[in-house]
Amino acid sequence: MKHIKWGIIGCGDVTEVKSGPAFNKVPNSSLVAVMRRDAIKAADYARRHGVAKWYDNATDLINDPEVDAVYIATPPLQHEEYTIQALAAGKPVYVEKPMAINAEAAKRMAAVANQYGVKLTVAHYRREQPLFLKIRSLLAEHSIGDIRFVNLKMLQPKQNDLIAKAEDNWRLNPAVAGGGLFHDLAPHQLDLMLHYFGNTKSFHGISVNQSGEENVDDLVTGHILFENDIVFTGVWCFTVSNGMNEDICEIYGSKGKISFPMFGHEINLTIKEKTETLKFEALQHVEQPMIEKVVSYFLDQAENPCSAEEAIKTMELLDGFTLK
Structure with missing residues (x-):
């Protein structure tokens, strides 16, 4: 195979700009079919994005002989079912984060991929964005010396612009999303910590529903001790007052500090009390660099950019951090 023809299951808001158009923009890749349970919306998406086929049933898309690989962009509850179905049909899968509704579901997905010998990649796409690649290179170069600890804060008011909008607000339904906004945003951050610092020795957290306005926890704290004795501390709160927003990750080393947002476009590198700011252009399609890597992996031209086994550790x- 020299070209991947993709089908999308779940062509909702997250695929409009972040990911969907990128399948036609990376080399050796094209989007040939989309699926959404609402047939009218599926047809509308296909028309607006120039996609030849649309379905209102996932099985029909998976069994379409023209579809080589499947991108699953549904809410997390459906990730396991559709991933297993596609893998059983011999179709490689690129599945959105979080990988599943919980770690046990993610492990079942990985087991099926291994059983059938079919490729599975998880969309921890920040790994391949230029800003986060630069941070990894700074760490590899020991630009701030030996790493001591990491502090992360994600503080947002109830109404924020960080997540894709959804008609039914499924991200606040733990039965569908696994949790609240923490489960939607933290996978980006925690995956990067594992990507940068390796395996963990221990971890624990606290999660509470302070506002009582939804059936999900809105404050989460987490602590990680990595095998290399680097310590991570994070706090996520989604009910701070307007104007109190914070999105900051600070990596402290023996010679300086790297500071950056997870949803921004610059790095502050501080060495010997002197700070340099490195700026990056916003990406039109934030998943495009990752999708390019996935296509290369599915074509046997590169390694898996985020394996199921790696994503299970994030789950x-x-x-x-959140189970009581």
């Missing part, structure tokens, strides 16, 4: 952190 275990999510569970460990």
